[in-house]
Amino acid sequence: MRIVLVGPPGAGKGTQAAYLAENLSIPHISTGDLFRANISQGTDLGKQARAYMDAGRLVPDEVTIGMAKDRMSQPDAVNGFLLDGFPRNVGQAEALDVMLKDEGVKLDAVLDLEVPEEEVVKRIAGRRICRNDSAHVFHATYNPPKTEGVCDVCGGELYQRDDDSEETVRTRLEVYHTQTEPIIDYYRAQGLVVTISALGKVTEVTERAMAALKKSDDQD
Secondary structure (H helix, E strand, O other), X not given: OEEEEEOOOOOOHHHHHHHHHHHHOOOEEEHHHHHHHHHHHOOHHHHHHHHHHXXXXXXXXXXXXXXXXXHHOOHHHOOOEEXXXXXXXXXXXXXXXXXXXXXXXXXXXXXXXXXXXXXXXXXXXXXEEEOOOOOOEEEOOOEOOOEOOEOOOOOOEEXXXXXXXXXXXXXXXXXXXXXXXXXXXXXXXXXXXXXXXXXXXXXXXXXXXXXXXXXXXXXX
């Protein structure tokens, strides 16, 4: 299957993408991984991206599209892939359509993870990270430490990252609504959108997603 995964920040896209890709035996292609790989390998696209990022500017669509096109042409993606973070806007979605048409293939589904806005704010703004080890993550509501402000694992100080503050989360949501959400309508017009609730346990959301994708595939 060829799937695009969309949803607001805090919807759990990265987690679900990993589980779904494993269940479907297709590669999980995320923009974050694409950027890191191209920059670390020193590719031409990576050098272009780094120049923009070092200057504090947004990486142009054509650079992101170029990275995605290169990754989707790799042998492991011939029979399918799950895109996470791409396309990020309608222009990128149109470019993806052209890419796939040139290859004589098409998307099977666009999986839309739906989460109420206040739940997104609660999920992200409640995160607390250990200063000693960023892999030690807690949550004020869902996974609180035994002692407030103290890491259960190593005793380090827990803090809230600047980009996890409620104000920043709401700004990120506004960017999502303005730039990314329109691709849902774009793909809905093509009959590709499958919307599921991303509330509940991770395994429950994965099962919900797999069932919805199977139903969508059976209808094709």
